[in-house]
Amino acid sequence: MSTDANPGGQQPKDQTHAVENLDHHECWRLLRSVTVGRMAVWVDDHPDIFPINYKVDHGSLVFRTAEGTKLQAATGDKPVALEADGVDADTGIAWSVVVKGQAAPVQNPEEVMDTVGLLLFPWQAGKKEHFVRITPDTVTGRRFKVVPPMTWWTPLDDATRSGLE
Numbered sequence: 001m002s003t004d005a006n007p008g009g010q011q012p013k014d015q016t017h018a019v020e021n022l023d024h025h026e027c028w029r030l031l032r033s034v035t036v037g038r039m040a041v042w043v044d045d046h047p048d049i050f051p052i053n054y055k056v057d058h059g060s061l062v063f064r065t066a067e068g069t070k071l072q073a074a075t076g077d078k079p080v081a082l083e084a085d086g087v088d089a090d091t092g093i094a095w096s097v098v099v100k101g102q103a104a105p106v107q108n109p110e111e112v113m114d115t116v117g118l119l120l121f122p123w124q125a126g127k128k129e130h131f132v133r134i135t136p137d138t139v140t141g142r143r144f145k146v147v148p149p150m151t152w153w154t155p156l157d158d159a160t161r162s163g164l165e
Helices: 024-033 069-074 109-116 155-164
Strands: 019-021 036-043 046-056 061-065 080-088 093-105 130-145
Touching: 024 046, 024 080, 024 093, 024 130, 036 069, 046 069, 046 080, 061 069, 069 130
Parallel strands: none
Antiparallel strands: 019 130, 036 046, 036 080, 046 061, 061 130, 080 093, 093 130
């Protein structure tokens, strides 16, 4: 019986380019570790993206916003997507989580009181009295090693750079 860790003499796969698909629990742990994401919505006849400050709340995401395009598009009949990510500067390990689902205004008085307790603090000043909850249909995530730019550098990049000089 062979104990060879490399059966058949095959070369090991290059782990520097490996992408790890994250399980559901890890995705939620990572979503709780940051408070800013980008929400994609459909506005009239085109997609649009808005940065939002959010909090995880019982298997959903909650954010505050003011009246306007973001609120109207998010709470319409089209689904939304939210992407949050991060990178560990020491290890160079990055992650990205995408939540797809339906957003709805928080209107029930008890639920409004619960969301106030989430301590949502938007980065931009202003009157942001609308709370919106994104209820996910899917939550997916990936983790990967950030590679140095020279890993993907091509002769075309040199030609482009020399044309700018």
